[in-house]
C-alpha cells in the first residue's frame with residue numbers, strides 16, 4: 778500500500794528507517810565494530826523479506842520466511858557478525874542461509890563466504906537474491922550443514938543461524954587456529970555461544986539468551 782502511495786519515495790523512506798534502526802537497535806545495544814555498522818547500514822533488509830513484510834523490515838524482530846523459517850532479528854545479525862571479528866581477509870562458513878540476509882552482511886565483512894541451507898528452494902531464492910544485489914563472493918550448498926564443509930575447511934569463522942542441541946563437533950573441528958564459532962545452543966532455552974580455537978584448546982563463553990529456529994536433520 779505504502780509503495781503505491783509513495784512511489785520512489787518509499788525506497789528513500791526504507792533507507793531512512795534502516796539508518797534509524799542502526800542507531801536505535803544496534804548501536805544503542807553496544808555493537809561498536811565500525812565495519813559491522815557500515816555493513817548493516819548498507820545491506821537492505823527489506824530486499825530479503827516477503828512482499829507483505831517489506832513495511833516491517835526494520836522492526837526489532839525476526840520475520841517469517843517460507844518453510845516456517847525466519848530471517849533473524851537485525852541486532853542478532855549484527856552481534857553475531859561482530860563476534861566473528863572479521864577484518865576483510867577471512868573465509869567464513871554460515872550454516873542456515875535462509876533469506877540470505879546474514880550471508881549478505883558477512884559478504885561485506887569477509888573475503889569469501891560459504892553458506893549451507895537445508896531447504897533447496899530457500900537456497901535457490903537466496904542465491905538469486907544475492908546475485909541480483911551484486912554479491913559475488915558467496916558459494917552455496919544445499920544440505921545438512923551440521924557436518925560443515927570439510928572439503929573447503931578450515932575457516933576463520935563459522936556462524937550457525939539455527940539452534941543446535943549441542944555445539945556441533947564437526948564445525949569446531951573446521952576452525953583455523955584462532956578461529957571463531959558463533960552458535961546458538963539449546964532447545965526451549967537457548968544461549969548464543971562463542972567458541973575460539975586457541976593454542977590451549979577451544980575456549981567457550983556464553984554471550985546471551987537467544988531464540989532461533991532449530992537446526993534440522995532433514996528438509997521436511
Ligand code: SAH
Pocket residue numbers: 846847848849872873874875876877878879880893894895896899920921922923938939990991992993994
Ligand atoms: N541467516 C538466516 C536465518 C535463517 S533461519 C537469515 O538471515 O535469513 C535458519 C535457517 O537454517 C533456515 O533457513 C533453515 O532452513 C536452516 N537450517 C535448519 N537446519 C539446517 C541444517 N541442518 N543445515 C543447513 N541449514 C539448516
